[in-house]
Amino acid sequence: MTVDATLKANGSAPSGKRQRIINCVRQLPYQIQLGETNDDWKIQPIIGNSSLYSSLDYLNSDEKAKNYEQHVVGWTGEITREQDFASRLLASYSDKRKEGPDDIDDDPLYLTKEQMNGLTETIQQKNAQDGDTKISNVHPVWLLRRDQSRWRDYAENVLWPTFHYILKFSSEGGDKENKWWYDYVKFNEAYAMKIGEIYQKGDIIWIHDYYLLLLPQLLRMKFNDEDLVIAYFHHSPWPSNEYFRVLPRRKQILDGLVGANRICFQNDGFARHFVSSCKRLLESTSRKSKNALGIDQYEVGAYGGDVMVDSLPIGVNTKKILEDAFTTDIDAKVLAIKDAYEGKKIIIGRDSLDAVRGVVQKLRAFETFLAMYPEWRDKVVLIQVSSPPINRNSQQTIKLEQQVTELVNSINSKYGDLDFSPVQHYYMRIPKDVYFSLLRVADLCLITSVRDGMNTTALEYVTVKSHTSSYNCYGNPLILSEFSGSSTVLKDAIIVNPWDSVAVAKRINRALKMSKEEKFTLEKKIWSEVPTIQDWTDKFLTTLDDIIYRSSPSSKDNRITPALNRPVLLENYKQANRRLFLFDYDGTLTPIVRDPAAAIPSARLLSTLNNLAADPKNQIWIISGRDQKFLNKWLGSRLPQLGLSAEHGCFVKDINGGEWVNLTERFDMSWQVKVGKVMEDFTTRTPGSFLERKKVALTWHYRQASPELGEFHAIEMKKDLLKIAEEYDLEIMDGKANLEVRPRFVNKGEIVRRLVWHKHGTPQDMLDNSREELTKDEMPDFIFCLGDDLTDEDMFNQLNRIEGIWKKKYPDQVNQWKNFGFYPCTVGSASKKTVAKSHLTDPQQVLETLGLLVGSVSLFQSAGTVELDPRGHVKNSESSLKSEQATAEYVLKRQNSNTSLKKQGSSTSLNRQYPNTPLTLSRQNSSTSMNRQGSVNSIRGK
Ligand SMILES: O=P(O)(O)OC[C@H]1O[C@H](O[C@H]2O[C@H](CO)[C@@H](O)[C@H](O)[C@H]2O)[C@H](O)[C@@H](O)[C@@H]1O
Numbered sequence: 056m057t058v059d060a061t062l063k064a065n066g067s068a069p070s071g072k073r074q075r076i077i078n079c080v081r082q083l084p085y086q087i088q089l090g091e092t093n094d095d096w097k098i099q100p101i102i103g104n105s106s107l108y109s110s111l112d113y114l115n116s117d118e119k120a121k122n123y124e125q126h127v128v129g130w131t132g133e134i135t136r137e138q139d140f141a142s143r144l145l146a147s148y149s150d151k152r153k154e155g156p157d158d159i160d161d162d163p164l165y166l167t168k169e170q171m172n173g174l175t176e177t178i179q180q181k182n183a184q185d186g187d188t189k190i191s192n193v194h195p196v197w198l199l200r201r202d203q204s205r206w207r208d209y210a211e212n213v214l215w216p217t218f219h220y221i222l223k224f225s226s227e228g229g230d231k232e233n234k235w236w237y238d239y240v241k242f243n244e245a246y247a248m249k250i251g252e253i254y255q256k257g258d259i260i261w262i263h264d265y266y267l268l269l270l271p272q273l274l275r276m277k278f279n280d281e282d283l284v285i286a287y288f289h290h291s292p293w294p295s296n297e298y299f300r301v302l303p304r305r306k307q308i309l310d311g312l313v314g315a316n317r318i319c320f321q322n323d324g325f326a327r328h329f330v331s332s333c334k335r336l337l338e339s340t341s342r343k344s345k346n347a348l349g350i351d352q353y354e355v356g357a358y359g360g361d362v363m364v365d366s367l368p369i370g371v372n373t374k375k376i377l378e379d380a381f382t383t384d385i386d387a388k389v390l391a392i393k394d395a396y397e398g399k400k401i402i403i404g405r406d407s408l409d410a411v412r413g414v415v416q417k418l419r420a421f422e423t424f425l426a427m428y429p430e431w432r433d434k435v436v437l438i439q440v441s442s443p444p445i446n447r448n449s450q451q452t453i454k455l456e457q458q459v460t461e462l463v464n465s466i467n468s469k470y471g472d473l474d475f476s477p478v479q480h481y482y483m484r485i486p487k488d489v490y491f492s493l494l495r496v497a498d499l500c501l502i503t504s505v506r507d508g509m510n511t512t513a514l515e516y517v518t519v520k521s522h523t524s525s526y527n528c529y530g531n532p533l534i535l536s537e538f539s540g541s542s543t544v545l546k547d548a549i550i551v552n553p554w555d556s557v558a559v560a561k562r563i564n565r566a567l568k569m570s571k572e573e574k575f576t577l578e579k580k581i582w583s584e585v586p587t588i589q590d591w592t593d594k595f596l597t598t599l600d601d602i603i604y605r606s607s608p609s610s611k612d613n614r615i616t617p618a619l620n621r622p623v624l625l626e627n628y629k630q631a632n633r634r635l636f637l638f639d640y641d642g643t644l645t646p647i648v649r650d651p652a653a654a655i656p657s658a659r660l661l662s663t664l665n666n667l668a669a670d671p672k673n674q675i676w677i678i679s680g681r682d683q684k685f686l687n688k689w690l691g692s693r694l695p696q697l698g699l700s701a702e703h704g705c706f707v708k709d710i711n712g713g714e715w716v717n718l719t720e721r722f723d724m725s726w727q728v729k730v731g732k733v734m735e736d737f738t739t740r741t742p743g744s745f746l747e748r749k750k751v752a753l754t755w756h757y758r759q760a761s762p763e764l765g766e767f768h769a770i771e772m773k774k775d776l777l778k779i780a781e782e783y784d785l786e787i788m789d790g791k792a793n794l795e796v797r798p799r800f801v802n803k804g805e806i807v808r809r810l811v812w813h814k815h816g817t818p819q820d821m822l823d824n825s826r827e828e829l830t831k832d833e834m835p836d837f838i839f840c841l842g843d844d845l846t847d848e849d850m851f852n853q854l855n856r857i858e859g860i861w862k863k864k865y866p867d868q869v870n871q872w873k874n875f876g877f878y879p880c881t882v883g884s885a886s887k888k889t890v891a892k893s894h895l896t897d898p899q900q901v902l903e904t905l906g907l908l909v910g911s912v913s914l915f916q917s918a919g920t921v922e923l924d925p926r927g928h929v930k931n932s933e934s935s936l937k938s939e940q941a942t943a944e945y946v947l948k949r950q951n952s953n954t955s956l957k958k959q960g961s962s963t964s965l966n967r968q969y970p971n972t973p974l975t976l977s978r979q980n981s982s983t984s985m986n987r988q989g990s991v992n993s994i995r996g997k
């Protein structure tokens with residue numbers, strides 16, 4: 056068992072043994088800059104994601120470190136050069152759009168291994184020194200390309216909007232989105248690679264948020280370890296399926312995610328949306344129950360086998376907030392603000408200025424409030440701090456900024472005067488102390504987001520308001536949008552619909568008029584609803600433990616078949632010389648449809664098979680339940696280069712012509728009359744069903760009958776057929792909405808046996824059926840076998856058997872992956888019982904995979920485990936080698952020019968002038984216009 060039993064039972068580890076947790080975050084909690092030399096690292100704490108980083112901090116605390124050994128894997132974020140920050144600063148003063156990750160340095164960062172090690176060490180040392188997030192075992196993910204923000208593109212331009220109900224990406228679409236997707240796949244692969252370097256059996260892998268949706272399945276592929284425990288927490292909202300399903304890569308995303316054992320959301324609503332997406336898009340099943348905490352959970356039977364889906368709202372570090380918010384320095388700030396707005400009620404808001412945080416809705420509601428309640432004019436100020444969003448340069452943000460500016464101006468000109476502006480808008484990131492002073496001074500906090508996962512401002516505000524300070528901090532109310540994830544937690548907040556300005560205005564009036572007693576009662580309730588980050592982390596791990604314990608991984612029934620590792624397949628394919636392809640047809644190369652006659656090969660399939668067959672190293676066989684006529688008509692006549700086997704192994708026809716060989720020639724066929732009679736009888740009793748008579752096999756189809764009646768009669772028919780089957784040694788096969796009967800001694804596995812044990816091209820009528828010998832030059836070194844049905848298990852079984860024999864017989868013939876290049880792969884869900892070693896979800900993925908082999912599909916169309924270099928190129932690829940050379944040249948050049956660089960004083964002098972600028976935050980100096988950055992250290996009124 057992965058998680059130590061003692062740890063589960065009493066929360067403490069037995070002596071010396073700690074549970075390892077690999078926490079995977081989108082970015083390490085630092086902003087990293089490089090000084091003039093490539094060893095001079097500047098590291099600042101990052102702003103945002105405070106809850107997540109608090110959880111890492113907590114797991115690293117002395118209290119938890121007794122039981123857990125935490126490792127943190129995260130991207131370095133965009134690494135900039137120090138002087139470029141200065142030029143950014145310059146640019147920001149000249150009001151040029153130069154902020155945020157998308158305008159980082161154009162200077163490529165060529166770093167040697169030593170320099171990267173240097174950074175890792177610097178981070179560890181930093182942890183030991185200051186009060187920021189402490190994480191001891193840091194494993195940076197390096198992705199140093201010139202345009203480093205590329206790694207964010209798909210997540211931020213496609214996923215984030217979709218998760219927040221914004222259909223923005225559709226306008227970007229096409230090539231751009233493809234490029235973003237490839238980078239997204241690589242980003243996830245870089246993590247898989249990093250985890251591969253540190254993973255130990257028994258580790259828990261805990262993945263966070265939507266930048267890493269493909270990672271769970273990638274890790275399954277990489278480790279193929281049944282004991283592997285992967286948990287995923289989704290910090291953002293999960294939209295209704297109607298929204299989610301517009302994503303072109305929706306299936307790949309779900310497929311990636313359901314590689315996890317557990318997928319957890321901020322609330323049950325998001326979890327239900329996710330389950331519904333799985334049901335509709337992956338045709339998965341789901342079973343609802345309650346977990347140990349009494350929270351609803353769903354067992355989803357999908358591509359990832361039994362995935363547990365549940366919810367657990369994230370919390371904040373209440374203890375630290377209370378410590379940090381009540382210092383003498385902040386006392387002074389609180390007094391200064393109070394003084395500045397003497398006699399006025401203060402409403403505060405702090406949001407990122409993006410489309411979903413509802414700043415516009417807030418301003419509209421405030422305007423309505425002033426219009427409806429003139430008695431408040433002059434007596435209330437709204438201090439709104441809007442931090443610039445990640446993608447500040449997007450058209451949408453620019454429009455939003457304009458809209459906000461107009462609204463602020465309009466309110467201030469209507470309801471303000473020369474001395475006072477009722478809206479004080481600050482468009483900037485504010486430092487923690489200023490933020491806390493605002494929370495403390497506020498009479499009311501107004502949160503009107505139109506969509507968010509969990510609004511930590513709400514939690515932090517309630518936390519601060521739980522404190523009785525000398526400045527009367529206790530109990531002031533919170534107005535909270537019903538669309539914020541926090542509203543499911545802070546049930547006793549004043550919940551509003553932010554789109555209804557009149558209702559919000561009324562609530563503002565009511566909140567400001569509340570008596571002290573009312574506020575106290577409210578705070579008492581709401582404070583008890585604030586989840587702490589410690590509690591959240593503990594509960595997450597305890598409930599994860601329960602999941603791991605219950606789903607006994609040793610049980611074969613729960614086996615999750617990993618997705619096919621396509622990059623490895625491709626690599627093996629490239630290196631192989633005698634490749635054998637063994638393909639089933641229906642449900643594998645073509646999707647299942649109602650009418651068997653309509654399941655004809657697509658043009659894409661034919662051209663892909665044609666390309667594949669063009670390589671003389673390839674031998675392709677279609678091994679199907681279909682009859683000769685069908686296979687001849689749709690495949691053989693068009694692509695004579697294919698070998699064919701019909702009726703589940705009854706007939707074979709060689710590659711490039713020849714006659715069909717009947718392997719059942721000497722078998723007594725009188726059973727057909729008896730079986731046919733039973734089948735006909737059931738056909739008349741089952742409207743919509745029909746009988747397909749082939750040369751040997753007989754198939755009764757009930758796909759077009761009523762599903763219940765069809766299934767019921769299939770069971771009944773099977774009973775009736777058993778006697779005949781015994782008498783004639785027949786096999787009754789449960790197919791996809793069909794029941795088939797054929798002689799037992801022929802099956803698809805037998806065809807596979809014939810093909811593998813004979814040299815490529817040996818004519819079928821000359822085969823020695825009993826032969827199980829091969830010389831080195833006869834052995835296929837790549838066998839890709841695909842099938843979707845029970846009858847295909849015979850092929851997989853046969854391959855597994857042969858592999859076992861080869862291991863003993865030819866141990867020195869293994870390839871670089873220490874195997875013989877066998878890829879038995881089922882098509883369908885990963886939870887399906889199979890002896891195949893991997894799975895592809897559907898015929899579309901099959902085509903993409905074959906396309907990959909013939910070079911018509913990009914490697915990064917879908918995820919697999921690839922070795923990447925620190926710049927994100929595939930290792931040893933042409934671009935990787937070029938980049939390596941460039942690194943060497945660059946390092947040399949830099950060394951030579953180091954002296955002259957030092958002499959360039961202009962930008963570095965700016966750094967000297969603004970030594971702490973990333974944290975020197977400022978006030979927007981006009982309430983009627985939105986300066987991009989100002990520079991005052993405290994907030995003053997009037
Ligand atoms: O071994 P296969 O190549 O997978 O063939 C298996 C059977 O496939 C056909 O039936 C199935 O596919 C039909 C078309 O999608 C579908 O309508 C039907 O419900 C399925 O059972 C075919 O008709 C059979 O002869 C094959 O044995």
Ligand SMILES: [Mg+2]
Pocket residue numbers: 639640641642643842843844
């Ligand atoms: Mg099939």
